[in-house]
Amino acid sequence: MAKDKVITSADVKLWYGDFEALHGINLDFNQNEITALIGPSGCGKxxxxxxxxxxxxxIPGVKIEGDMRLQGEDIYSSQMDVVQLRKRVGMVFQQPNPFPFSIYDNVVYGLRLQGIKDRAVLDEAVETSLKQAAIWDEVKDKLHVSALSLSGGQQQRVVIGRVLAVQPDVILMDEPTSALDPISSTQIENMLLELREQYTIILVTHNMHQASRISDKTAFFLQGRLVEFDDTKKIFLNPHEQETSDYISGRFG
Ligand SMILES: Nc1ncnc2c1ncn2[C@@H]1O[C@H](COP(=O)(O)OP(=O)(O)O)[C@@H](O)[C@H]1O
Ligand SMILES: [Mg+2]
Known part of the structure; x- marks a missing residue:
């Protein structure tokens, strides 16, 4: 049975000034799947x-063309509320970026912005989100200490909890474990496998083991083009394109 497409993108081109960084990307993302975006540094992931x-x-000077849709709605339409969009499509970066507040205040940040003040509702959201982010047991007795006092791996899981608290449809992750130690990385990989049950996850990664271990689909980018997109098994075991094969086997990048 075909899965629901949550995001579709057709012929996406992007220029930074005169430099064309994306040359027409066609890529769709299914509900309840992890899609890995791989490719050498600077390829446009x-x-x-x-x-x-x-x-x-x-970013000043950026020009974007093409069609990108979230659940059928045009992401670049003038009707699209960008604040709402970023709630529906949450993002996690390479460097954990908790706010200089308590763990609790980090997680409820987006909910408070929405005007939610009810303590029981906020408490519930903190517990649920931090459980989903696989960090509840480590922090439940110190929710009011600064998030900055935590280790890098813990900070990244709190940040993921902050993203989950506003109940996004899609989670974008840009090399979320590359600044972390191997144990923290594995914790986050295992968490992503759980989150897949409820979310659509798009994961940029430099780590081939990570892509092959946890993703359902893999997209290989090279110099602003999408070279190949397929089931992760196919990409890693029997890619169609020579360039994919060369990259996977470590011949460049
Ligand atoms: N803000 C920017 N201004 C100008 N060029 C940029 C900017 N961000 C990225 N680029 C260029 O766009 C290309 C793609 O970069 P990027 O998307 O960061 O690649 P990746 O994430 O795959 O390493 C690179 O050539 C990079 O130098
Ligand atoms: Mg990058």
Whole structure:
């Protein structure tokens, strides 16, 4: 049975000034799947990812063409509320970026912005989100200490909890474990496998083991083009394109 497409993108092109960084990307994402975006540094993975929640809007001189849809709605329509969009399409970066507040205040940040004040509702959201982010047991007795006092791996899980608290449809992750130690990385990988049951996850990763271990689909980018997109098994065991094969086997990148 075909899965629901949560995000579709057709012929996406992006220029930074005169430099064309994306040359017409066609890529769709299914509900309840993890899609890995791989490719050498500078190939356009982050640029493409930022198109999906309009983070590139913030960069001066950027021009974007193509059609990108979230559940059928045009992401670049003038009707699209960008604040709402970034809630529906949450993002996690390479460097954990908790706010300099308590763990609790980090997680409820988005909910408070929505005007939610009811303590019981906020308490419930903190517990649920931190459980989903696989960090509840480690922090439940110190929710009011600064998030900055935690280890990098813990900070990243709190940040993921903050994203989950506003109940997004899609989670974008740009190399979320590359600044972390192997144990923290594995914890986050296992968490993503759980989160897949409820979310659509798009994961940029430099780590081939990570992509092959946890993703359902893999997209291989090279110099602003999408070279190959397929089931992860196919990409890693029997890729169609020579360039994919060369990259997977470590011949460049
Ligand atoms: N803000 C920017 N201004 C100009 N060029 C940029 C900007 N961000 C990225 N680029 C360029 O766009 C290309 C793709 O970069 P990026 O999307 O960051 O690649 P990746 O995430 O795959 O390493 C690179 O050539 C990079 O130098
Ligand atoms: Mg990048």
């Amino acid at each position: 982050s640029t493409y990812l930022r198109c999906l929640n309009r983070m590139n809007d913030l």
